[in-house]
Amino acid sequence: MRMSRMYLPTLKENPAEAEIPSHQLMLRAGMMRSLTAGIYTYLPLGYRVIRKIENIVREAMDESGAQELLMPVVQNAELWKESGRWDKFGPLMIKFQDRKGRDYCLGPTHEEVITALVRNEIRSYKDMPLNLYQIQTKVRDEIRPRFGVIRGREFIMKDAYSFDADYEGLDKSYQAMYDAYTKAFADCGLDVKAVEADNGAMGGEGSHEFMVIADVGEDHVAFCNKCDYAANIEKAAAGYKKAVQEESLKDIEKVYTPKQKTIDEISSFLNIDKAKTIKSLAFLVDGEPVLVLLCGNDQLNEVKLLNYLNGEEIVQVEDEEFEKYFNSTPGFIAPVGMKKGVKILADLRVKDIVNGVTGANETDYHLINVNPERDFTADDYLDLRVVQNGDLCPVCDGRLELKSGIEVGHIFKLGTKYSESLGATYLDENGKEQLIIMGSYGIGISRLVAAAIEQHHDEKGIIWPKAIAPYQVIILALGNEEELIRVSEKIYDELSKKGIETLLDDRDERPGVKFNDADLIGIPLRITIGQKSLKNKIVEARVRRTGDEIEIPLENAIERILEVLDNIE
RNA sequence: CGGAGCGUGGCGCAGUUUGGUAGCGCACCUGUUUUGGGAACAGGGGGUCGAAGGUUCAAAUCCUUUCGCUCCGACCA
Numbered sequence A: 001m002r003m004s005r006m007y008l009p010t011l012k013e014n015p016a017e018a019e020i021p022s023h024q025l026m027l028r029a030g031m032m033r034s035l036t037a038g039i040y041t042y043l044p045l046g047y048r049v050i051r052k053i054e055n056i057v058r059e060a061m062d063e064s065g066a067q068e069l070l071m072p073v074v075q076n077a078e079l080w081k082e083s084g085r086w087d088k089f090g091p092l093m094i095k096f097q098d099r100k101g102r103d104y105c106l107g108p109t110h111e112e113v114i115t116a117l118v119r120n121e122i123r124s125y126k127d128m129p130l131n132l133y134q135i136q137t138k139v140r141d142e143i144r145p146r147f148g149v150i151r152g153r154e155f156i157m158k159d160a161y162s163f164d165a166d167y168e169g170l171d172k173s174y175q176a177m178y179d180a181y182t183k184a185f186a187d188c189g190l191d192v193k194a195v196e197a198d199n200g201a202m203g204g205e206g207s208h209e210f211m212v213i214a215d216v217g218e219d220h221v222a223f224c225n226k227c228d229y230a231a232n233i234e235k236a237a238a239g240y241k242k243a244v245q246e247e248s249l250k251d252i253e254k255v256y257t258p259k260q261k262t263i264d265e266i267s268s269f270l271n272i273d274k275a276k277t278i279k280s281l282a283f284l285v286d287g288e289p290v291l292v293l294l295c296g297n298d299q300l301n302e303v304k305l306l307n308y309l310n311g312e313e314i315v316q317v318e319d320e321e322f323e324k325y326f327n328s329t330p331g332f333i334a335p336v337g338m339k340k341g342v343k344i345l346a347d348l349r350v351k352d353i354v355n356g357v358t359g360a361n362e363t364d365y366h367l368i369n370v371n372p373e374r375d376f377t378a379d380d381y382l383d384l385r386v387v388q389n390g391d392l393c394p395v396c397d398g399r400l401e402l403k404s405g406i407e408v409g410h411i412f413k414l415g416t417k418y419s420e421s422l423g424a425t426y427l428d429e430n431g432k433e434q435l436i437i438m439g440s441y442g443i444g445i446s447r448l449v450a451a452a453i454e455q456h457h458d459e460k461g462i463i464w465p466k467a468i469a470p471y472q473v474i475i476l477a478l479g480n481e482e483e484l485i486r487v488s489e490k491i492y493d494e495l496s497k498k499g500i501e502t503l504l505d506d507r508d509e510r511p512g513v514k515f516n517d518a519d520l521i522g523i524p525l526r527i528t529i530g531q532k533s534l535k536n537k538i539v540e541a542r543v544r545r546t547g548d549e550i551e552i553p554l555e556n557a558i559e560r561i562l563e564v565l566d567n568i569e
Numbered sequence B: 001c002g003g004a005g006c007g008u009g010g011c012g013c014a015g016u017u018u019g020g021u022a023g024c025g026c027a028c029c030u031g032u033u034u035u036g037g038g039a040a041c042a043g044g045g046g047g048u049c050g051a052a053g054g055u056u057c058a059a060a061u062c063c064u065u066u067c068g069c070u071c072c073g074a075c076c077a
Helices: A021-028 A044-063 A077-083 A111-118 A167-187 A263-269 A302-309 A319-326 A348-352 A417-422 A445-455 A482-497 A511-521 A531-535 A557-566
Strands: A032-036 A039-042 A074-076 A095-097 A103-106 A130-139 A154-164 A192-196 A207-213 A219-224 A230-232 A253-256 A278-285 A288-295 A314-316 A343-347 A356-359 A365-370 A380-382 A400-415 A425-427 A433-435 A437-444 A473-477 A502-505 A525-529 A538-543 A549-553
Touching (some): A021 A032, A044 A154, A077 A111, A111 A154, A111 A437, A154 A167, A207 A445, A278 A302, A302 A380, A417 A437, A473 A482, A473 A511, A482 A502, A482 A525, A482 A557, A531 A538
Parallel strands (some): A288 A343
Antiparallel strands (some): A095 A103, A154 A437, A192 A207, A207 A400, A219 A400, A356 A365, A425 A433
């Protein structure tokens, strides 16, 4: 492509709307422009990268035996009502009516459509395993679009759905996707980590997320520094070893603690370690009062609580309702003498507290020398806290390290959630009707572009891994002398003929502009041709990532350029 | 939705406190000279100051309403 004719509007300055590197660079490098919040047009350069990634993903999917199809963007409400998600997914969907007043939505995901499709075709266990996928635009009315294409309201996703006759089949399908994802991300030249994840709203059991580790990531991931344990913080468990306590139990005592409501306040007021305070949190889980106990310096992981209770919704109790539900008072609520019928759940670490501090269920009073099991009993002790940096690994004796990451892929074992609600069944070997076992597998294609930039850029611009670079080579023709043009064009033509995606910067611009644009758009290999180099009968190659400069003699230049290109990652 | 901030030529911003009729840099057009890391000079085009209403002799500036965008929190690929 000749840059003199290319629609490539690069920007010298950062647009005010962008805060993170990938967003800024995608705009500056002329890859995309925004239409409205979270919705973008991909310009030619950006769209090339998207197609590169799509094709790498497509190849890995096809290789795994999955088959590509294309489902509708517009979906009818009846289908979503059938699965029960019309109301549950509700606000996340863009909904509208046709001229007859019938309800529709723009597909935020396609479990419903694919299940409705397949339930009419899969009749027998012999029709499975089956894996169908598509690469398509999804529409979600996100609560808060942000970070450019990382959380858009419209985005390109590869979504796949597997259908199996039994759970062993699902495990195989799931593993095949896990392997395909691992390959696809590696082929893109990205460092992506698979981590254990919570299934969340998607339902089912068992899932992994694929994370690009980056400073701006929206997710937090715990990694073990010794073994390969890795999990999303929503899921991550910390290892637990019973603490050895030397201290002997003292008598419980009530103390006057005026206005000392928070853990911070009470620990400094009583001059006691936060780890010895018992934090009591009052919630209504699906309307039922629950008292959660944590070590004072721990945070509650709500996902763990919900999963244990099999609940849907956690609501903090309003101040006025403490009396009604807990017979207590905000800031001084405690398990000791708690109202009967209130479920008390405690984190494992609470059990180890000796001579701890709790509220007294009475305004301005706390209890000291409180001991679990002697002074109160919990209905259960379980892992309820958010893991912290340096916690013990749950599988070995290593330590957990927290990092932030961008979720670029997520695979789920769905089980029968959708086949049940939408009635997708088959006949087994005995002629008996069975529910189809499903899995669902997503890759955020457009998000992956941004994640790749987060992982591969410097202060001058993007540094594309070769596999997803929009072009492999950029030729800078520095000047407009006849000989210089002739040589540049010749190299451009020959590289193009060899199938190398090549840009020729033939614009009437000063060298500095060309150098800077080349760096900005991140083409892996730059070939510079100017008077200086022509005089010496060479062209200059420069590798974007390493900055390595290589002088290439004009005779057999093409061969050498291909060689150099071959060695770039 | 709660909290914070911002809307002024294509882009980045000043001007708003203290009302007086819009400016700077980049980009763009013409010409001349330039040409190895974002050229210089000369000339030029382009703005309903997000929108609506109000106050005033006079509003980018003050008041009210409204729309949009960004950031922090609850959601997801």
